[in-house]
Amino acid sequence: MDSKPFVLAVVGPTASGKTWLGVELAKEYGGEVVSADSMQIYKGMDIASAKPTAEEMQGIPHHLISVIDRDTPFSAADYVKMAREVIADILVRGKLPIIVGGTGLYVDSLLNNVQFSEMKSDPAYRESLYALAREKGNDALYAELVAADPAAAESIHKNNTVRVVRALEVIHLTGRLFSELKAESIAEESPYDSLILGLNAADRAVLYERINARVDAMVRAGLVEEARAVCAEGNMRTAANAIGYKELIPFFDSEMSLGDCIDKIKQETRRYAKRQLTWFRRNERIRWIITDDFSKKYEILENSKKAIANYGRV
RNA sequence: GGCGCUAUAGCCAAGUGGUAAGGCAAGGGUCUGCAACACCCUGAUUCCCCAGUUCAAAUCUGGGUGGCGCCU
Numbered sequence: 359m360d361s362k363p364f365v366l367a368v369v370g371p372t373a374s375g376k377t378w379l380g381v382e383l384a385k386e387y388g389g390e391v392v393s394a395d396s397m398q399i400y401k402g403m404d405i406a407s408a409k410p411t412a413e414e415m416q417g418i419p420h421h422l423i424s425v426i427d428r429d430t431p432f433s434a435a436d437y438v439k440m441a442r443e444v445i446a447d448i449l450v451r452g453k454l455p456i457i458v459g460g461t462g463l464y465v466d467s468l469l470n471n472v473q474f475s476e477m478k479s480d481p482a483y484r485e486s487l488y489a490l491a492r493e494k495g496n497d498a499l500y501a502e503l504v505a506a507d508p509a510a511a512e513s514i515h516k517n518n519t520v521r522v523v524r525a526l527e528v529i530h531l532t533g534r535l536f537s538e539l540k541a542e543s544i545a546e547e548s549p550y551d552s553l554i555l556g557l558n559a560a561d562r563a564v565l566y567e568r569i570n571a572r573v574d575a576m577v578r579a580g581l582v583e584e585a586r587a588v589c590a591e592g593n594m595r596t597a598a599n600a601i602g603y604k605e606l607i608p609f610f611d612s613e614m615s616l617g618d619c620i621d622k623i624k625q626e627t628r629r630y631a632k633r634q635l636t637w638f639r640r641n642e643r644i645r646w647i648i649t650d651d652f653s654k655k656y657e658i659l660e661n662s663k664k665a666i667a668n669y670g671r672v
Numbered sequence: 673g674g675c676g677c678u679a680u681a682g683c684c685a686a687g688u689g690g691u692a693a694g695g696c697a698a699g700g701g702u703c704u705g706c707a708a709c710a711c712c713c714u715g716a717u718u719c720c721c722c723a724g725u726u727c728a729a730a731u732c733u734g735g736g737u738g739g740c741g742c743c744u
Contacts, residue, residue: 602708
């Protein structure tokens with residue numbers, strides 16, 4: 359018997375029914391939901407990020423949703439720190455923490471107990487690196503990393519400027535190798551005993567139909583107005599990344615029809631789901647709950663409960 | 673009905689006699705501080721069909737079929 363506190367997690371691609379399942383399981387086992395979503399963490403953006411409504415929450419406490427201002431930078435490191443605190447609090451109250459979200463990096467960082475050391479950013483240095491890439495090309499930038507940390511260079515593609523710059527920044531800031539710090543970061547054992555449930559469709563087309571339908575529902579719920587307001591506000595730092603806003607800009611600028619922009623949102627959402635699946639699929643610890651029909655909620659819930667019972671912690 | 677143009681991967685598209693660019697979509701994958709981010713990999717034994725010219729045809733010729741435009 360593991361003495362570490364038990365934590366349940368529900369992951370899966372967007373529109374796979376994580377929100378619903380999380381709430382049902384919370385009702386069943388006396389749990390509280392801890393969101394693991396890089397967009398829902400921000401205030402506003404309610405429709406685009408598909409935040410659960412009060413009705414969907416059914417009175418179950420939800421944490422780490424709408425807690426950060428849109429113009430505040432936020433990272434996986436910040437997430438892990440906050441989530442640990444929230445989880446500790448839930449455990450103290452004798453409830454079951456249920457992590458629900460589609461941001462793979464956040465879930466993995468939290469459950470694998472990735473250690474993010476305290477370090478500041480060096481914007482000027484970063485900018486100098488980006489300038490190097492712009493002026494002399496990706497190869498020149500990459501050469502810096504190859505020279506500084508060959509092991510790190512091996513795992514980062516030369517065209518992935520964002521990652522190459524980050525690795526160099528870490529080395530610059532700490533005086534240590536990025537590859538070394540990375541290895542050390544997962545040295546500590548996870549403080550949680552976790553069961554990860556993964557929701558997915560047996561047939562990709564079924565998931566895609568669901569996504570399309572949900573985007574239409576978002577539009578009916580006022581996505582366009584929300585996007586107009588967020589775009590007008592200007593502080594797009596975070597929102598600029600969210601699917602559902604940037605795709606509408608051509609419509610606001612009268613360069614594309616609304617219908618075409620909405621189709622684009624659907625397409626980007628489908629691609630996002632595909633990337634999420636790629637991320638989660640490689641995690642062998644995930645206990646997949648496969649359904650060929652998302653409307654068979656009873657079946658999904660029963661299969662989930664069976665998996666939880668099998669695990670034997672609650 | 674006549675004349676002109678055109679037909680290359682799911683879509684857009686280069687190639688005009690020498691052995692099928694590229695982009696998008698799709699699929700697969702990577703991922704440790706912006707992750708709904710960023711990045712990588714994969715595709716036509718074949719160019720609408722048939723016949724011909726040629727050592728060699730997606731490229732030239734003839735015919736057929738489909739599309740577009742103009743005319744009657």
